Amino acid sequence: MNLLYSNDTQGEYPRSWYAATATPMDRFAPLRGETRADVCVVGAGYTGLSAALHLAEAGFDVVLLDAHRIGFGASGRNGGQLGSGQRMEQDALESLMGEPEAAKLWQLAEDAKALVKDLISKHDIACDLKPGVAHTGSNTREVAGLHAYGEHLRTRYGYDQIEMLDEEACHALCPSPDYKGGTLDWGAGHLHPLNYALGLGHAAVKAGVRVFEDSPVHHIQERRPTTVQTDKGRVVAEHVILACNGYLGNLNRKVAARVMPINNFIAATEPLGDDAARVLTKDVAVADSKFVINYFRLSGDKRLLFGGGESYGYRFPADIAALVRKPMTQIYPHLADIGIDYAWGGTLGITMKRMPFLARVAPNILSASGYSGHGVGTATHAGQLMALAIQGQAEGFDTMARIPTPSFPGGSALRSPLLVLAMTWFAMRDRLGF
Secondary structure, eight states, rough: OOOSSSSSOOOOOOHHHHHSSOOOOOOOOOEEEEEEEEEEEOOOOOHHHHHHHHHHHHOOOOOEEEEOOOOOOOGGGOOOOSSSSSOHHHHHHHHEEEEEEEHHHHHHHHHHHHHHHHHHHHHTSSSEEEEEEEEESSSSHHHHHHHHHOOOOHHHHHOOEEEOOOHHHHHHHSSOTTTOEEEEEEEEEEOHHHHHHHHHHHHHHHOOEEEEEEEOOEEEEEESEEEEEEEEEEEEEEEEEEHHHHHHHOOOHHHHHHEEEEEEEEEEEEEOGGGGGTTOOSSEEOOOOOOSOOOEEEOOOOOOOEEEEEOOOOSSSSSSHHHHHHHHHHOOOTTTTTOHHHHEEEEEEEOTSSOOOEEEETTEEEEEOOTOOHHHHHHHHHHHHHHHHTOOOOOHHHHTOOOOOOOTTHHHHHHHHOOOOOHHHHHHHHHTTT
């Protein structure tokens, strides 16, 4: 079974609130026959779009292939949060890699946020970028940890964008009985993820990128030049970029051993009207401290966009709305009977350490994936870093590539069952509050 087709109709966006409110692009034709390029990019999400755009602006002839549509995968379905830092917190990175390397990774993460904001401004992308992401804790231990981490970022890295929230301030912002305090990061932000991807697509096409949709890649011949084979055509290119994330399949075994696809789910309620203030009193996004994270924000038409729940098989559950409603009503009991107008799933890539996996998988083939739910900024930046590496400026790429990324134990046969066991344990720990 192929994740590209397990849960979706070929070439069609899922029925999500994002797709319903996006500014669509005209469909691009599939690749037919042979074409040549300097660079072939496989995957038209944030990573591939950013790589293709930056390479085209640098004068390269670029072909961009996608099995479905621009922004079809996680890039067009996610929670839309542009977070600060890396997916792993800085104190953990300091322990893992040492303070000098952790400092480089912090700066790269700040560069990632700045890049997203700059691209939106430069290309006039209408994706409703707004400042503010709150991180909430459900008990005093979690709140203390959030406050200590905010102070660590201020004293060690000079990051002064974090507002500490005690229980009263947290409830004034996010009136949920589950949360006891937290932080509010004004340097982070949130946006309409599909419109952001489509905006990058428009910019890439304007820069000269040749885009082919409905063109799944099923084989890459690793030589120089490299041949990238689709169902009805092939690209012969000097360089190849793999930007497939959770939809990589078996295109590269080195990546597949380290990046595992999992499914995550989001629901959009009916418009809340004046009751929206009982969910959030400011136009910010929220992510909590649970291991299986709940993340949410209000849409422009005052719906609650709530992400929660994960699965590890190929198929999405039959009733996604019911799956998401459970954690949503734990956070907001008064929404138990609220109508849900949209509910959708998406496949993302995770790694063992929840840090992205960037690598040269062959002398002229680069790969970036495994953003582990932190991809709006990191994936966009990874695309730029790969574009720079192809131009001979590999410092940022090499810094990210030095992050240890172990293979999942048991290979593809056992990695899903083992992860299910681990996630079940952490979910139980969340429920018991320890």
